[in-house]
Amino acid sequence: MGIEIKLVFDLLAFMSVMVLIVLGLGIIASMMGIFNFAHGEFVLLGAYTVYVFESSGLSAWAGILAAPLVLALIGLILERLVIRRFYASPIIAMLGTYAVGLVIREIVRGLLGGHYKSISEPLPGAFTLFGVDFSIWRTVIVVVTACVIAGTWLFLARTSVGLQVRGSLENPNLARACGISTSRLYAFTFAFGAALAGLAGALIVPLYQLSADIGTRFLVQAFLSVMLGGVGTFEGPVLGAAVVGGMAAGLPWLVMPVLADPLVFIIALVIVKFRPQGFITQGRL
């Protein structure tokens, strides 16, 4: 009994990590049609912010709070300088954001000096429930993810800015004709997506050691999650991330770990091939 609960909890924790990472990517992909290759590096920068805060003697909590803000700022600057040139051409956007990501990753690698840094969990230890130990930090991640999903959904569904976002997604030209500044909205969306990535990075860094490649390992899975769920929806990427995260954490229990990793990709690709519109069809962000 205990082992099953543990397994379910581990699955849930990893799914939360995936959802956190994918949410920002999915919003940017839905809104601007850009698959942001630098997303993994945004996650890395979020993690790095926590590291900077902690190593300069401040509390890690301050770092976790600061990471989304820092990333929102970086996202805003990048959007103004680089990303907005690519809105018409998704393929070029991939190349451009890949280059941005490469630059960020290598700079951080230089700053870290090629070492792995471990960040301790701000809330270490575990609590026991029904005779099973649960890691407190993983529980925090699950709870925060749930809050972020709920918050983002409320924001998109209930606020006027959210309405503008949904409107420009459905029909950018009509939105512009109604006096909505789509270019400002795009800048805002990109910053928002980057902030979510920063938060994800800040939260997951205690689970994984901080290295320059912390974001890259999630990037391909995150892309597949977005495609799997369906571009242009809010629920889609969340669902896709949950499925991919669940597979990535669950398959090693079923097949050899060496095969499990590529198998996730193959299953996801095959599903996308035969259902290219995703789980949830477009137009309902």
Next chain:
Amino acid sequence: MLSKEASELTVAAERVPERRGTRSPVLRRILPYIEGGALVVALIVPLVLSERMDLITLATNVLILSLLAISFDLCWGLSGIMSFGQALFFGVAGYAIALVGRDLEFSELWGTLPLAMLVGLLLAGLFAAFLLLGRKPPTTIFVALGTLTGAYAAERLVSGWQYVGAGNGLSSVKLLKIGSYEFVEGTAFYFLALGLLVLIYAGARFLKQSQLGLVLAGMRQNEERLAFFGYRVQLFKAVVFSLAGLVAGLGGALYSYHQGFIGPGNMGPGLSTTAVLYSLLGGSGTLIGPVFGAVTVEVLSYVLSDIDAIKPIWPVILGLILLGVVMFQPKGILGLLVSDRERIGSYGRRRRGG
């Protein structure tokens, strides 16, 4: 709001400027001169450098990577398929011949190089069948992410698989040989690589200027219209993608023999995006451009990584170069010299007195 350069690159700047008689007919076509000049330089290089073994090795390596660059250019420059996984075919073919050498003790040139090409062709064909063919035409994003995923998944699989050396890759690959003559690093290998590169290049050039090339040019401009004309657009793409896999496979085999090593890093997205950089920097769609790109990047990184101050920031510089090319000069270096008309290619009979 859209930058002009960015949108130009997507359609590979298909608009042909209507300038006639502004240049003399001799100068209108400068690509053949560039190609000829490159060949002459490539023939002279080993004679000049015969003292410096390390430079000959570098030059051979550049030639081999040029094959990868051409392979990518066949996909992107000619048929508009963005492949983030070109290194996959490179790496798998390299692994295949390394395993044939290790387990079957066989490394005859007439056997292994065709085998590598076949491996590349079949694997790319398989990918093309899955990604491109089907009832619904795939989105370009799906193809790009599909190739990326393939390369990434393969890299992860290989780096955990003991039989193929896991993370360490396969080292001390058997030397390539004809009969009893073994190709070690050096001038002989250089000329072998050069010969094969010239053959492949000529083939690719023929492809570009053939009727198939004309269809591909039309596809780049307006895929839907070509489909309405009755061309099975995806099938053409699949064929070119498979051929690109063949070229990459040959490159991978040569790489494996030349370095005596093949590892997971040689098939992942890292090398694939380097191929993208070669092609875009040199000028995609020109075939010779990607070769220039490969030469530029590899020679620069060889020279600059000797300087201690630059070595750690070299990847950053590479990223900035890629960003700069994508943003400001999507036609690449050759775009500065070669007219759009020539870059895209001209087909049919030349009009008289025009």
